[in-house]
Amino acid sequence: MATATRSQWIRRISGHDAVIFYILISVIVISMVSVNYFASTLTVGFLLIQVVPVLLIAMPMALVIISGEIDLSVASTAGLTSAVMGVLWRDSGLDIGTVMALSLLIGVLCGAFNGFLITTLGLPSLAVTIGTLALYRGLALVVIGDQKVASFPKELTSFVLSKIGNTGIPVIMIFVLVVIAFFAVLLHFTPFGRGLYALGYSPQAATFVGVRVGHAKFWLFVATGVVSSMVGVFLTLRLASAGPDNGTGLELTVIAAVLLGGVSIFGGKGNILGVVGGVLLIGTLTYALRLAKVPETALIIVTGGLLVLSVVAPSLIAWGRERIRLRRVHQNFQRQGASGANSA
């Protein structure tokens, strides 16, 4: 019994998420010592506000990937939301609260459309969301053209950038934490969430044990759409500008961070803590290197290298372990053979 909990502990402190957090902490410590200006509250503010979009979308994305699907249309959904928000604010005369609520509805619709194509028609999510990636970004262009809307209320745009007292932590982080907590509870402490793991391992098996596969997937895509919309609203307010190209390219950054956080692209594996670690690691590393005046170009090499390493390393370790195990089995077998010969 005692040994079981001990091995559990060992597993917990040597697992993938733990390793991500060790690397994250070392990056922070090294940067604090060696990079000028890193150890300040300004850092906390800039860094956190920078990672908000990726952190938010990474939450539902982790659930989607755990259930064995993928959503590439997130950044386009954010862009379409931003475009609609801009046009509504400019032309409709509604107050900003209503405009934001209507913009979030865009995310519901985009997600539901993805979900409908994937669950009702049974199409592969990779192909569908490549299609809606183009479609939603295209609709954003149709809605707003190449114009920008920048006349948002000052109070709101400065609120988004405001900090909690002297800590440097952006106020918006409270909201982000609520979203993270929501998805963490949903994934780890509800039957729905645990069903997603089953779904990722084997949809057939999940159906047999009573998971409503189509239903679950549909709502996951709606959730991804809504959160992407929130990011669209956030980006619009942060940049104080609504345009068709807000959030371009975000989809691959989010997926890279989620996979770095230990979620398996095959589905069935991963957790929220690891994903948060993955997002923060990429964010911190980028910020520290940028502050150390490492050229922007080296940053993407680091991101890509981390991603490849994080997926290749486990296979290499598993391969090495297998070799050792085989050798041991081989030796045991020989020894047994020898002792058997003696006793006979």
Added chain:
Amino acid sequence: MSTVTHTPTAARSGAVKRFFTAREIPVASALVLLIAVTFILNPRFLSPQSTKDLMLNATIMVILAVGQSIVIITRNVDLSVGAILGLTAFGTGTVFDIFPDIPLVLVFVIGMTFGGLLGAINGLLVTSAKVPALVITLGTMYIFRGVLSSWAGSKQFFSGDNPKEFGNLSVDTFFGIPIITIIAVVITVAVAVFMSSVRSGRDLYAIGSDPDAARLFGIPVGGRVLSAFIATGALTGLAGVLYTSRYNSVGALTGSGLELDVVAAVVVGGVAIFGGSGTVAGAAIGAVLLSTITGALTATRVDKFWQQAIVGVLILSAIIIDRVVSLRRTRKLRVSEAKDV
């Protein structure tokens, strides 16, 4: 066995039927329809100059789509093609910068070898780590792009820096067809023949339908997948060289964001995203269709902002058509198998 009693007429109708149920038919008819409608609305759409532009615009995309379809058929994907194209295009500019008098053939060889090497990196990582290509090539996409940015910095090569005969490849025509388009067509035909009638090409389909079954059957899956990635890299390298000939400048940003367009073209061309079916020709037609839309919209004076939305609709309809056709086919198969018993 139902196949024994084929009469000649049945065989002929079978061939006709096969032609009309081919995966390329929906996308090819969409292309013909697009060109016809645009031509009726604006006859200048098919003037010699505009036709030449249409072909030139499609060329690079066709080669990229042909290359991408090879890996997609093996149930893999290569997201790093935009970065590979950027690297080889900038490499071509560099080669001309250092050796201005280098024979053109050698430039093509260098570009394809360079692309092939980058593809080999992808292939080795995918086959050795046994991790989906989507993840690996997402990583190498960032790495290659980063390498290109640090290599190129703010430096750019302009078409004026290259030898004139190299630039002329995208200007000169042969029976009205630009030279680089002819190269693309030859490549497409060669790859199509290889994929449909050479054994190792057929192996790629087997791997894509069911990797485990292919392995049981004795196909060297790892080696074939590695070669597929090398081929994709080499073709992307070729596209990179042609890009340098076609466009005014190459630099750090060349080819960025191209990867999803290429995958989209392949999917529109009827290649199933999870491998095992679809043809190189279909992918090539898909690429032509997507690149023609831009020209068609301009010619019919449709607001240019609609272009990307239409591309999205096309991709979705391609997937839906594919799904409907394959559902109907399995149902028919089930019926005919039931009759066989």
